[in-house]
Amino acid sequence: MKFEKALVHGRLIKRYKRFLADVELDSGEIVVAHCTNSGSMKSCLENGAEVYLTPNDDPKRKTRFTWEMIKINGDWVGINTGIPNKLAFEAVENKLIPELSSYTYVKREVKFGDSRFDVYAQNASEKCFIEVKNVTMKEGDFALFPDAVTTRGQKHLKTLMTVKQQGLRAVMLYVVQRSDVSKFGPATEIDPNYATLLKIAREACVEILPYQATVTPYEITLTKKLPFVL
Structure with missing residues (x-):
C-alpha cells in the first residue's frame, strides 16, 4: 500500500x-x-x-x-489502525497471502449477524469472513495483541466461531506493523479473557494468521507470516 x-x-x-x-x-x-x-x-x-x-x-x-x-x-x-484493513483487502484481492489466494471476489466491511467483518472473500466453493487487527505492542521478540482490554475484539472472536459453526471459513488476521519482532502471541496479562477466547477460537478451527508488515514513509507492505504461541 x-x-x-x-x-x-x-x-x-x-x-x-x-x-x-x-x-x-x-x-x-x-x-x-x-x-x-x-x-x-x-x-x-x-x-x-x-x-x-x-x-x-x-x-x-x-x-x-x-x-x-x-x-x-x-x-x-x-500506528494508524486504518492501514491494516486496506493492506488486508489489497493483499487478498491481489493474492499476496498464500492462505487466502484462491478467492475471485473480495469486499470490505461485510455484515454477519450483529457484527461487521473487515474483509469478505469468496469463490465458487467457499465463503470466508476475515477480521483484521493492528498489532504494535512489543515484548522481547513477541508482537502482542491487544495493548488494552478489548471487549469488541472478544466479540469478534465469538462471532468468528459462529461463522465457522455455520460451515463458512473464519480467519483472524493480525497485521504486525513493526519489523523488530519475530513471533506473535496474545497479551495475556493485559486481556486474559481475549487470550482465552483466542485459544478457544483456534480449537474451534478459526484460522490465526499473523503477518508482519514492513513500514516506511513511502509504503507499507505485508512481508511474511510470523509463528505464533497461544
Whole structure:
C-alpha cells in the first residue's frame, strides 16, 4: 500500500486524550494530529521520537494531519489502525497471502449477524469472513495483541466461531506493523479473557494468521507470516 500523499516529518511532543497528538514539524511549527489508535500504544510511544503524518485539507476535519508512524529503536512502527484493513483487502484481492489466494471476489466491511467483518472473500466453493487487527505492542521478540482490554475484539472472536459453526471459513488476521519482532502471541496479562477466547477460537478451527508488515514513509507492505504461541 503506497501513501497517496507525501508524508510530513516531525517529532512527537505528546499524545493525549487518546485521539490527539502534538507534533513539532521540521519547520518548527507545532501541529495537532489525529491519532486513530484508541489503545494504550504501549511500547510504541516515545516523546521526542521521529514521526510521519499524512496532511489533510478537508475543511470538515478538526485536525490537519493524521499520525501514521513513529520511529522506535531505529525502526518505523505503523500506528494508524486504518492501514491494516486496506493492506488486508489489497493483499487478498491481489493474492499476496498464500492462505487466502484462491478467492475471485473480495469486499470490505461485510455484515454477519450483529457484527461487521473487515474483509469478505469468496469463490465458487467457499465463503470466508476475515477480521483484521493492528498489532504494535512489543515484548522481547513477541508482537502482542491487544495493548488494552478489548471487549469488541472478544466479540469478534465469538462471532468468528459462529461463522465457522455455520460451515463458512473464519480467519483472524493480525497485521504486525513493526519489523523488530519475530513471533506473535496474545497479551495475556493485559486481556486474559481475549487470550482465552483466542485459544478457544483456534480449537474451534478459526484460522490465526499473523503477518508482519514492513513500514516506511513511502509504503507499507505485508512481508511474511510470523509463528505464533497461544
